[in-house]
Amino acid sequence: MKKSIYSLFILAIMYSCQQTNPGSTNKASYTPDTTMLATAFETYKEKTLTHRRFKHQDIEPLILKRKAQDLFSVKTLGRSVQKRILYQLSHGNGKKKIMLWSQMHGNESTATMALFDIFNFLEGKGDGYDSIRSLLKDKTTLIFLPMINPDGAEIFNRRNAFDIDLNRDARQTASPEAVILKAAAEQHKPAYGFNLHDQHIYYNVPGTPNPATISFLAPAYNHEKDVNEVRGRAMQLIVGMNKLLQQYVPNGVAKYDDTHEPRGFGDNFQKWGASTVLIESGGYKGDPEKQYIRKLNFMIILNALIEIAQESYLQYDRNNYQEIPENSSKLADLLIRNIEAERDSLRYNVDLAIKRDEITAPDSIFYIRGRIDDVGDLQDSYGYDELDAQGLTFMRGKVYPTPFNSIKELTPQRAVSLLKQGYLAAQLTNIAGGRHHRIPLLLSSRGTIYGNSPTLGSQANFFLARDGKPVYAIVNGYLIDLNKEPEETYKNYVQ
Ligand SMILES: [Zn+2]
Structure with missing residues (x-):
């Protein structure tokens, strides 16, 4: 009975509901109040974290300051290979x-x-969300392990310092990080698990140009992919999260194929009895630092915690999980269709898919390198940016004959005027300070143009021309429209 009262109380705040008895597990249809969650995010987002490449040293003070407060209990579980504290x-x-x-x-x-x-949200007070906070405090014990692989985070690398993929180390536990995570699972024996990841940004919802902004999986605990009570609940949770997401990224959610991975942590948590949800953050147009997707994470995770606390997720039909489409991988950063190219004096029409790789430099800053990822009939592929180049021909770029002394001699406007004349690269005598820039031109001490060819795997640097005059430049995989105002042409350009 108590549960029912709670549910009514909370749902009155949280949800617009069409049923008068939200505590029941029938097929009531609730629409999460996403405005409330969105507003809470804006109020409580951690302002010191502004991009994806933060490190252990950036979050450590945010954890340690909570030691002095009594809302969270902060514990050291052990250390990574390179001795960073988990x-x-x-x-x-x-x-x-x-x-x-x-x-x-x-x-x-x-x-x-x-x-x-x-964490910030949970620490808030007197803002209209206190009933949610008490609900979570009274009904749940939340155990957060915010950064399992700090050594990888240090160099923005997937694997740990032994080159082990920690999500393939649940069985063997050869790495200290996997030992720690497994020990935490054994100690707490959670009923629910959230396994939080990012996927590459080229996953799309099949048959659409929409990125799979979030993908889910209720991992299988055996090769037969059976669905027991534990896994069924994970599916129900996902149905609820998907419902919320559809309001923000309509048709932008997919799921992973559920082949059992005996080495995976999600699969094992499910086997150990925790209803486990894998959340994979993908891509979203215009959100390279994933700050919008961070907001979506905040909303769906917080909503799921509330749904667990009040057991409202039990209303969802787990069969709806199966209706979420499976990830496709047909996206590129830039898709150019119908280019007329020439090789060996033969002319042909072709589509090019271009991806931009992030190369991590030793100083941990990264730079972008564009690459021709596919060539041919790409009618069924998509790009975050797309261009129909019908009537345009592939054109090689030239190196500007006079070297520049320093980056300061170049403005984006000047670079665009060089591009318009067919120059794609320039020599920079003093390269120091010019390694990372936002000038849409290839700058190096020797003035080399890598790529400059419609070849598979080559760097994506070239022009598209009409009647021999460049109208688009492709620099480091970015499309630059030379007929637009200079500010427009390079505004998205990052080097
Ligand atoms: Zn991952």
């Missing part, structure tokens, strides 16, 4: 134990940011 923060004293772990892949940090936003 922390655990727990919250609440309810019966429902929920474990959330993030960034076991060091370069997958979107949900980690959202966890710190959730």
Whole structure:
């Protein structure tokens, strides 16, 4: 009975509901109040985390300051290969134990940011959300392991310092990080698990140009992919999260294929009895630092915690999980269709898919290199940016004959005027300070143009021309429209 009263109370705030008895497990249809969650995010987002490449040293003070407060219990679980501390923060004293772990892949940090936003939210007071906070505190025990792979995060690398993929180390536990995560699971025996990751941004919802902004999986605990009570609940949770997401990224959600991976942590948590949800943050147009996707993480995770606390997720039909489409991988950063190219004096029409790789430099700054990822009939592929180049021909770029002394001699406007004359690269005598820039031109001490060819795998640097005059430049995989105002042409350009 108590549950029912709670549900009514909370749902009155949280949901617009069409049923008068939300505590029941029938097929009531609730629409999560996403405005409330979105507003809470803006209020509570952790402002010191602003991009994906933060490190252990950036989050450590955010964890340690909570030691002095009594809302969270902060614990040191052990150390990574390179001796960075793996922390655990727990919250609440309810019966429902929920474990959330993030960034076991060091370069997958979107949900980690959202966890710190959730910590801030839980610490708020007197803002209209207190009933949610008491609900979570009384009904759940939340166990957070925000950064499982700090050594990987240090160099923005997937694997740990032994080159082990921690999500393939649940069985063997050869790495200290996997030992720690497994020990935490054994100690707490959570009823629910959230396994938080990022996927590459080229996954799309099949048959659409929409990125799979979030993908889910209720991992299988055996090769037969059976669905027991535990896994069924994970599916129900996902149905609820998907419902929320559809309001923000319509048709932008997919799921992973559920082949059992005996080495995976998600699969094993499911086997150990925790209803486990894998959340994978993908891509979203215009969100390279994934700050919007971070917000979506905040919303769906917080909503799921509330749904667990009040058991409202039991309303969802787990069969709806099967209706979520499976990830396709047909996206590129830039798709150019119908280019007329020439090789060996033969002319042909071709589509080019271009992807931009992030290369991590030793100083941990990264730069972008564009690459021709596919060539041919790409009618069934998509790009975050697309161009129909019908009537345009592939054109090689030239190196500007006079070297520049320093980057300061170049403005983006000047670079665009050089591009218009067919120059794609320039020599820079003093390269120091010019390594990372936002000038849409290839700059190096020798003035080399890598790529300059419609060849598979080559760097994506070339022109598209009409009647021999460049109208588009492709520099480092970015499309630059030379007929637009200079500011427009390079505004998205990052080098
Ligand atoms: Zn991952």
